[in-house]
Amino acid sequence: MADYHLEASWRPIEGSFGRLTFTLFNLSAEPLSGFSLAYTSETRVADKYICDGASLMRQVANFHEFQPPEGLRIATGGHWRFTVEGLADEPKHRTDGIRSAHLRLADGRHLAIGFGDLMLEGRDGGVAPPLLPPGRIEEPYALLPWPLSLGLKAGNLPVVLYPVERTRPDAIKALSLVLALYQRLYPADGVPFSLAAVKGGRAIRFVTESSIAAFAYELRFSAHEVVLSSADAAGRQYGLISLAQMLHGARADRERFQFPNFGTIADQPRHAWRGCHLDVSGRFYPVADVMRLIDILAWNKLNIFHWHLTDDEAWRLEITAYPQLTETHGTPIPAFGDGPEAPAVRYSQHDVRRIVAHAASLHVEVVPEIDIPGHSAAALSALPDLTDRQEPPDSYRSPQGYANNALNPAVEFTYEFLGKVFDEMVALFPGEYVHIGGDEVAQGAWLSSPACKALMKQEKLAGTAELQSYFLKRIKTVLSERGRKLAGWNEVSHGGGVDRDGTLLMAWEKPELGLELAKEGYDVVMTPGQAYYLDMAQAEAWAEPGASWAGFTPPERAYAYEAEAELPEALKGKMRGIQACIWSGNIASRAQFNRLVFPRLSAIAEAAWTPLTRKDWDRFAAIVRMWPVL
Structure with a gap:
């Protein structure tokens, strides 16, 4: 049991995103003084805020560090309480609270802290409905996905x-x-x-x-x-x-x-691309867990494992040319669920070969992703030569609150670096695609960079989107030279996009984007957050774990969603398939993983395999109870 415990609660306030109250309990045998409190949370403090009983020392995206009033001493059995009003968003679920926490002492030591769910003050959070009905079968055979x-x-x-x-x-x-x-x-x-x-x-x-x-x-x-x-x-x-x-x-x-x-x-399968994505940057999964997830994909007749290996929080793939990428956390903050002194965790190239071979034996293709040019805070922290040192700090921020987190298209070392990364990746991953992200580059990124200003003038580029298009066109060439095709998120199409030939884009922000991308000539995989993001909460109730930006998605909605319905007959040839996505910021434990991912993963697997006329929610619900979890 930890010697210190942190509780957090949220009270709604009309006209704002409410107030957070934090209470730190000293359960140790000694008084506590001369410390700061650090935590990560999906609910971020906004630029303008009011803090009563503490002062915010440092904030990097979801990481916050608070200092108590000068001279504060928490006696054994005592507590310290402070409040923060002025939040970047309104929490919707109990998992929107603390994800990791520690104390930093005056001598530099870090002490782990216990913590609970985010408590809701002042109103009833509702009751979560059952996720599955009892189910009903007409044919007495346990088959998922249901056959043609x-x-x-x-x-x-x-x-x-x-x-x-x-x-x-x-x-x-x-x-x-x-x-x-x-x-x-x-x-x-x-x-x-x-x-x-x-x-x-x-x-x-x-x-x-x-x-x-x-x-x-x-x-x-x-x-x-x-x-x-x-x-x-x-x-x-x-x-x-x-x-x-x-x-x-x-x-x-x-x-x-x-x-x-x-x-x-x-x-026979309905769609060629029947995928599942896993984010291992925001939360690291041991090799055994990754291999078990691949087993579960095979059992559900899914054939693509999209492995999200890098993000702002951490770079998880060993690159021998740049060992510093994985020698530290990359960013100066812990990823969700990591303690401050957790070892830098990565997948060695030996680990990758084992996982890729295991997947291949089960007819599952591994599609690796390094997320560029945005979501690159970890890489930029590890390799400062990737930055334009004349670019002012904090000149733009990502949607997650990271400052200057995008690889700079005008820094030539960027392309040398990525060329060496891709050289090692193509030796590890034999599949035809490398996923390069391309999502959520901040509005206004690079516009304060002198190097980018010169590049824009030279290449007659206007704004962030056209700079990104310039960057990604070069990346597509780098990949083509190595015999690989480019896959990315839907924002790859911005600013003119890239050559459509051999490019596969994933429509994630909203379902309508699949139609728009197909009209533009891209091959498309449908993975809308509103139906196929498995980190989304499954009910509106506060007690449900999960994220909320795309609403809530009960298993029946994931099962019933018809990706092809967005496309006219003439464009259906552009749709390669569908994919579930598992983002890890809201997943604090194996139990939460299993509750969020299952049975929705099997529901999406059936949508990927089984013709619309053969789908039956009640029959599915009767069978899926017997299916394995992580």
């Missing part, structure tokens, strides 16, 4: 499924990989497959059928065997996962679910 077509008759539950004699080694290897996946996801349950024949089991016969579409599969059931037909290894894996799912459901809930004895399943 099926006509089945249930029968006896086999002990296990095993390959017929003289099955090809590659098919046995595929069976063993899905068996291992199941054992990782359900370690306490009986296995669905055996590599050897078992009495009372049922044989699987593998057939390669060139007439079947890519990534598709067919299953034909009889009393004696199951025939799995596919044209490729990915389709074979999806068929095996479907078999494992049905056997798992029939064992786990025998009153609702059964296993087929006769009939067929014909199945």
